[in-house]
Amino acid sequence: MSLPAAPETTAPDPVLAAERAHLRRAADCLAQMRVAASAVTDAGVDSWASERLGAARAERLAALAADPGVPPFFGRTDALPVDGAGETFHIGRRHVRDAAGDPVVIDWRAPMSRPFYQANAADPQGVARRRRFGFSGGELTGYEDELLAEPGSGHPGELLRAEIERPRSGPMRDIVATIQPDQDDIVRAPLADSICVQGAPGTGKTAVGLHRAAYLLYTHGGQLARTGVLVVGPNRAFLRYIEQVLPTLGEADVAQTTVAELTARVPVRAEDRPDVATLKGDARLAEVLRRALWGEIAKPVDDVLLPLAGRRYRVPVERLKRAVDDLRRRGRGTDDQQLLHYAAGRERLAMLLATDARRQKEEAGGSPSDGEVRRAARSPEVREFCDRVWPARDAAGLLLRLWTEPDRLARAARGILDDAEQALLRWPVPPRSVRTAPWTAADAVLADELAGLLERTPGHGHVVVDEAQDLSPMQCRAIARRLGAGSLTVLGDLAQGTSPWSPDDWARTLADLGRPDAGITPLTRGYRVPAEVLDFANRLLPVIAPGLTPATAVRSEPDALSLRPVPAFGGPLLEVVGALAAVAGSIGIVCADAAVAGVAGLLTGAGVDAAELTDDGTGAAAVAVVPATLAKGLEFDAVVVVDPAAIVAAEPRGLHRLYVVLTRAVSTLVVLHRDDLPAPLRGEAGQLV
Known part of the structure; x- marks a missing residue:
């Protein structure tokens, strides 16, 4: 050699x-x-x-x-x-x-x-x-x-x-020079294959998903030029971190977005309580919304007279009832019959009335033109009938009525949600209008579900979804609507699941994404996180994800991990940051969300070039102060974890969050803790490992 x-x-x-x-x-x-x-x-x-x-x-x-x-x-x-x-x-x-x-x-x-x-x-x-x-x-x-x-x-x-x-500073880089065989198998999988990558920290799952997108665009450029490739990330900070990977590979036109941006059907100006947000993400809400929309359709009660080519023709109420019933059945869809969207059903109903009149005229010896039939379908008589029987609806308006009219919600939720759950969804004070309503991020996803029932959502040829273990069933459905007939690359780690919907296995998430038969490929060789750091974090796995095989690191750094018990965080944090600044590339200070402002103030007050990292990715500085809830998917040369006990206590799946936080370091991890570390991270008799 x-x-x-x-x-x-x-x-x-x-x-x-x-x-x-x-x-x-x-x-x-x-x-x-x-x-x-x-x-x-x-x-x-x-x-x-x-x-x-x-x-x-x-x-x-x-x-x-x-x-x-x-x-x-x-x-x-x-x-x-x-x-x-x-x-x-x-x-x-x-x-x-x-x-x-x-x-x-x-x-x-x-x-x-x-x-x-x-x-x-x-x-x-x-x-x-x-x-x-x-x-x-x-x-x-x-x-x-x-x-x-x-x-x-x-x-x-x-x-x-x-x-x-190599230490990493700034945005994620491509890995074309270092792709390993197990990663390459995923990257070059056929376009028709939908794949779920269960990737432990540092295994390169995000990079693999992005390189798969670049590979598919190269190999199937003609097909994907028409349908497009979509990358969905958890937040804007994450997208800013990965945004340069595809352009460096020559693919500058790939759409990269978040679920919040995909489903921005209403202006989000409020935040749900955790129990309400959890309920709104439940897959049962899809059937409630479907009932609410299609329940708007009424039964015809009278004949309709409509004009066609200078004469008026009567469509009997019995034929009208059959037409409406047939179209309503199409709204459910069957294995051999494509789902009919609500707005298309309304248009179809108008044309059925005009076609009935045409048949009557032809039986009488007439020969109406196609243009005359279309004008009949748009006549005031037909429009008035459709408004009465099959009223036009918009997603936000219908959702507003559902949350503010208890009887309407009760009809749609009968047998699906109990009284207590319905009470969680109702707004006690009706807003003045759709525009001023206290919409939340979960409401936006539900409005998108309704919009998908009203009209067809354009699909992409391939969709890459990262951090998929945190998606709610309703968010999965929003992504599935953008998938259409295309294929899917799902990236995630069950051990890093921190949302109320995070599953114990991938079956439910893949079903909600519309690809229940997607193959699951594990990545368990950690290329970026040192063995000392990964082994320390892996002590949490028997508690947070007992069914997962722990990842193994390909490299060892004897001085990569440092655990420092401290009586207070201020002085030790400044000392550690000062030492790291001389040797590290990028530095991330990760703490509980509630402590971010205080930590950032401490650093900047001491003259450190530090800034809070925000959800939109802003806050660039030599030292990034990272809320624990934004750490997922990010990577720093050196990471300082401040008060892990506070991170664990901040949310129900706090141990999962801590696992995420502990695995963000490429070279050095320093843990500053005042209280005891969580039990899984301690050795026998409570001694620190």
Whole structure:
């Protein structure tokens, strides 16, 4: 195995010199590709063609955009020789070709790149040599070879380990240079497959999900260009953390959002009590809402006279009743019959009346045109009938009536919710209007459910859902509506479930997401969290998730964990932050939400560049003060946990929250505690581990 290149004071390394030359060539070719894309001119065929050409050119330029800190390639494979010659492929984040169209760098997603991630000595997959490169500031500084055809070789070396362990400061980076075989299997799974990744902390599940999105867009670009890919995260802070991963992979147009943004049907200006929020997230509310909407439909009681082509035709009440009953049955849907949305049913009813009149006219020898039939369907007589029997509704207005009219709620909830549950949902003081109503985040999800019953929600070709273990059944249904006929990648960790709906297994969540048959793939090798930190946090697993296999770390850092009992937090916290600032990249101070303002004030008052991290991702500073409820999915080089007992006491699933908090550190975890640590984290006779 070749070691990283020696300092320049020694004899020049011809391999390193050749690779640097290829790096310069790849950079020049990529620049030429950008120039060629910019030079595409508009032939002036028509405005639509000009618009499409402009959009395609912008998309191409975005995919080729230069990133000064990202070299054109990060690896190379040398094929086993055939007739004395073997091909060489440089692997990078995007395809680079020369002026003649010959490949200079192969996109990491291309089939011929897969052996770079999967080959090993037992199964070299046609690869004789795998080469990894070391870079500093965009400059190629070293290389490392694995000779897969030689016995005893083929083991990852120092460059791979250094890249995996590299301290992380700022947003999440891509992991294309370090994807491991178990991760690669998930990334390259077929588009038709829906997958649930049960990933322990530090296993890279979020990065794997994002790289799967990039892989699918590369492999199925034509199909997904029409339907799109959607990434759903738990909050805006999380999305800010991951927002640069896909653009660095050349995919700049992927929608990244939260459930709150997806379901923003009403202005959220209030917050539910925990018991009310839990009830509103219950899957039973879906049937209550369905009944409330379709219960608006009345039975026809009279014939209808409607005009058609200068005459009036009577549609008997019995035929009207049959039409309404047939359409109402369609509102439930069956295995062989597509679900009918409420608004479409109203339009269908109007057309059925006009079609009945048309049939009568044709039986009398007439021949009305399609236009005359459509005008009859829009006539005041038909409109008045539909308003009376099948009234138009909007989601927010109907939900307002449901929460403020006890009789209406009682009819919709009969046999589903008991009296006490109905009382939790009712608003004691009716608001003046929909706009001034005290809507909550849970109400917004319910309004979205109603909107999905009223009209079809557009779907995506693939949806990636992160931190899915915390979703309520109603939130899952909101995501499922955006899925349509597409596939799903679910990312999460049952041990990190902190919401009232967090399950003990994935079956219910996958069913609520509309993909009950999705395969569950575990990731249990921790690449980012040191063994000392992970083993300490794993002591909570027998209590919070007894059925899960504990994750194992691939690296050990003897000084990674420090437990410090303190009588007060102020002085020790400043001392620890001062020491970490000299050696750590990013620093996160994690504490109970109620303590965030006090901790931030203490730090800033002592002259530390610190700021509170907020839900929208703002609060950038050298030291981030992180509410425990926002820590999930984030990662810092060094983490200081302040008062773990307060974190546990702040919520019913406090031990789950503490498990999340303890596993955010890449290099160093310091725990400052005044009270006893939770029992699972203590050794025998209450001694600290």
